[in-house]
Amino acid sequence: MTSHTPSLYSIATGSAEPIYRQLIEQTRRLVAARVLAPGDVLPSVREVALALAINPMTVSKAYNMMETEGLLSRSRGIGMLVAERRAHAHSAHEREALLRPTLERAAVEARQLELDPDAVLALFKKILKEQA
Template identity: 55%
Template sequence: MQMHFDIVPGSPVPIYRQIVEQLRRQVAGGQCQPGDELPSVRALALQHAINPMTVSKAYSLLEAEGLLERRRGVGMAVAATRHRTDAPTPTQLLRPTLREAAQQARELGLDASTALSLFAQCLQDAMPDERQDPGSPSA
């Protein structure tokens, strides 16, 4: 499985946190399966022109929480078994972002239907392969 990372150097979120949060979401959402190998520290750092220590820090944090495991001679992989029983669900991971977006919508004076319509459009833009009715249960 080829893992994809969207690293935004100018973001207020530190790069190592971007890597950590994206991997958590990919595992929780099923895009990464147990045993999937991660890009090497060097490869990911070169691909995104970031410091290898930044990637190493992210991988180490995820290894400490049991999401990743180090494989001798191979590198890092998604852990076959989670060492933590409190693994967050996809909805638990998304909720803080949606709360922040809801707060911003309120501050901007947007009504709920406008905000929901905008969110539905953002979902369609992010998932062009899944052309669905925004009101359908799986959207």
């Protein structure tokens, strides 16, 4: 069981996506990438709210939604934990589903810029290699 700090999260305040959704999506990605493992302790609502300068109710809403979804579980005296997940929870399909919205936004932007699809794919492949 590992305890994590609020630096786990970063918020894009100018984003059209609500802050609670950003927290949920970031947590899903961290679990899928195995940065957060079952049993890991998340930072408290108060810690996250202070670190990100956001309303504690926003963090609480995100945590409650993730608990309802089964991503997190509440443990008395400890706080919010990453829930035990099914074996297929970290499948390639789930990780692809998490990436899809980002790629859809990139595709919209590429179309708006009237870029050639082959050029966009070549650029994406180049970026993937740079980050490796």
